[in-house]
Amino acid sequence: MIFSCANTTDPTVGADIAPARLADLCPADVAERLRCGDLVLGIGAVRARISSPLPELASWLARLYGAFPLADPEGFAEHRLSVGPSRPWRRFLRRDALQDVGLSIPLHPVPARQAPLALETGLNLLMAFREYRFLLFHAGSLMRDDTAILLPGASGSGKSTLSAGLAASGWTLLSDEFGLLDPATGMLAPCPRPISIKNAAIEPVAGLWGAAPRGEPISGTPKGRIGHFSVGKPAGAPLRGRPRLIAFPSFDPEAAMRAKRISPGRAFARLIAGSPNYRRLGEPAFAAMVDLVRAAPAFEIAYGSLAQGIEIVEGLLERTG
Amino acid sequence: MSAVRDLVALLVEPARAKEFSGRRLEAALAAARRRHVSGRLAADLLDLPPASLPERAREVLAGELAAVEGEGLAADAELRHIERRLDPGLAKDVVLLKGIAWRALGSPVARGRRAADIDILVPRHRLAEAETALDRLGYATVADKRHPQDEAYYRDWMHELPPRRHVERGQEIDLHHAILPPVHRQAFDPAPLFAAVRPLAGRRFRVLAPVDRFLHSAVHAWSDAPSTPLRNLLEQHDMLLEHRVDPEILAELPRRAAELGLMRPAFYAVRLARRHFATPVPDALVAALEPARPAAPVLALMTELTDRLLLGETDGFARTVLIGRAHWLRMPLPLLLRHAARKLRRRLVRNADG
Numbered sequence: 188m189i190f191s192c193a194n195t196t197d198p199t200v201g202a203d204i205a206p207a208r209l210a211d212l213c214p215a216d217v218a219e220r221l222r223c224g225d226l227v228l229g230i231g232a233v234r235a236r237i238s239s240p241l242p243e244l245a246s247w248l249a250r251l252y253g254a255f256p257l258a259d260p261e262g263f264a265e266h267r268l269s270v271g272p273s274r275p276w277r278r279f280l281r282r283d284a285l286q287d288v289g290l291s292i293p294l295h296p297v298p299a300r301q302a303p304l305a306l307e308t309g310l311n312l313l314m315a316f317r318e319y320r321f322l323l324f325h326a327g328s329l330m331r332d333d334t335a336i337l338l339p340g341a342s343g344s345g346k347s348t349l350s351a352g353l354a355a356s357g358w359t360l361l362s363d364e365f366g367l368l369d370p371a372t373g374m375l376a377p378c379p380r381p382i383s384i385k386n387a388a389i390e391p392v393a394g395l396w397g398a399a400p401r402g403e404p405i406s407g408t409p410k411g412r413i414g415h416f417s418v419g420k421p422a423g424a425p426l427r428g429r430p431r432l433i434a435f436p437s438f439d440p441e442a443a444m445r446a447k448r449i450s451p452g453r454a455f456a457r458l459i460a461g462s463p464n465y466r467r468l469g470e471p472a473f474a475a476m477v478d479l480v481r482a483a484p485a486f487e488i489a490y491g492s493l494a495q496g497i498e499i500v501e502g503l504l505e506r507t508g
Numbered sequence: 509m510s511a512v513r514d515l516v517a518l519l520v521e522p523a524r525a526k527e528f529s530g531r532r533l534e535a536a537l538a539a540a541r542r543r544h545v546s547g548r549l550a551a552d553l554l555d556l557p558p559a560s561l562p563e564r565a566r567e568v569l570a571g572e573l574a575a576v577e578g579e580g581l582a583a584d585a586e587l588r589h590i591e592r593r594l595d596p597g598l599a600k601d602v603v604l605l606k607g608i609a610w611r612a613l614g615s616p617v618a619r620g621r622r623a624a625d626i627d628i629l630v631p632r633h634r635l636a637e638a639e640t641a642l643d644r645l646g647y648a649t650v651a652d653k654r655h656p657q658d659e660a661y662y663r664d665w666m667h668e669l670p671p672r673r674h675v676e677r678g679q680e681i682d683l684h685h686a687i688l689p690p691v692h693r694q695a696f697d698p699a700p701l702f703a704a705v706r707p708l709a710g711r712r713f714r715v716l717a718p719v720d721r722f723l724h725s726a727v728h729a730w731s732d733a734p735s736t737p738l739r740n741l742l743e744q745h746d747m748l749l750e751h752r753v754d755p756e757i758l759a760e761l762p763r764r765a766a767e768l769g770l771m772r773p774a775f776y777a778v779r780l781a782r783r784h785f786a787t788p789v790p791d792a793l794v795a796a797l798e799p800a801r802p803a804a805p806v807l808a809l810m811t812e813l814t815d816r817l818l819l820g821e822t823d824g825f826a827r828t829v830l831i832g833r834a835h836w837l838r839m840p841l842p843l844l845l846r847h848a849a850r851k852l853r854r855r856l857v858r859n860a861d862g
Binding site: 234236259260261262263264265267289317318319320464466467468469470471472 | 530541568570571578579
């Protein structure tokens, strides 16, 4: 190592007031903490220790995660992610980035300019394969007052775009990639990472969230161009929302606006098909699922514009609420 | 202190968690996850008084344990499904191995232990029948092992068939007909194992005798390529503790090891368990395994390699050497060279194609 890490347990270091948010650190401090594994971010109900020697990540985190709370580096974080060069020389020559999430699955390095993608997919992998406190669905989730909605859907269904739209019209984003259901309480928990928007959807979302922190769109990924948006003040760790509506979105510019009620059983089957950990959580997960589909009516919704999507969701809530 | 040493310290004495900062606990849990013993660490730490751990760590460990248990229950259910559908004559010749066996026994070894796969053993003359039955139930050979050469490798030289997976539910099952590959230097006729199997209350399937369960674990870890060495050693430690109350079993161990020609792996298992987990073992057992002690330089080398494998943060070097050793034990050199050459040729052809 060229750099050495200061021992942060030195009592004189912690003498000032601990920084509350990532934005309270100067850029050099973010880079220093990242290098030393001292950067622990609170992402809603989830806590992640992120380490990396790459300057690309320091600036990405400072920009997109500035409003997220910092946790004590000497405390316990359930997720650990490090992103670094795939080989020692790749730090200097043909620089690249590979995430280490402690899983024995094959991962592929990306060019250093796409390092933020390694970070974001690394966090997705950790959620999918290491998060067992919550039942996870491939879904967006939002809340307003004490009402929460779940927008399950595969990649490309438009759930992220609809989430960004709802977040711009009075809703608080709970999560984009994965919806987190607490099996003990049946409530949705937050993990409000920046929303990732692909290709043609980037421009409309940029129109809504022009002033919000956003990442320079990353091009040349397997899914095309990806833009990240930090939408609104991140939901705090204790926030929980009671799920009142499940809407499976499908965006289709040609389609007429419609909502079709689907049975609780069908909603159950579709939700668990998109759950990375349902099978492993066993009976409590089953019981939580039964409660969820009984309490929250489920619809397939189709819309041709973002405004229509928001209108459908609001309409369904009024009708069923 | 390295995270792995912390992990071993916590497994030996969970109460030491009180002295650990949240960060140090986090690192030990990460080390446990990499070594597939996080469920066990969770079970041990959750037994402590609540104040011994940060609240967040408790919640995360509870999730960890629930996930391991959920996976185990799914494997149990799958196993009962198979048991009900097999011909009763065949079913009584099926012997459960490893994780699923400890679960069926309710053994302390199963505590927090992952049992993702189902491992079963049948006598060689039942193999074809068992295969057909599993095919019929929807357990198909996994896609990447369907190459004829892999098939031939497993069938001719291995002690198990290529792994199978249920086409819908994804449950993996390994069908064995022996404990070691027939060409392994320590290979033995598994007939005595079948002769000594134990029944399970209310079930058709059976399990190996206690000493044979221990020897199976020891052979798997110390005469073959260990993919999860720390977990294997923990099993051996747990079994030595479990049977400490039954001196007859421990007295039987060296006799059985000698009978099956497995003194060396038994020696390593007991020695390494005492070395790393301070397992209390009767002096008589240690003395009885002494004849299997290798020459001093060999023992020194194996100690160094296994220490690195078990405790190293990065175990690349030791793992490579021990995998080399496992292959050396696994098959005679000409066979090994033939196997390696074929694998290499296939890789080159695939690269040229792709």
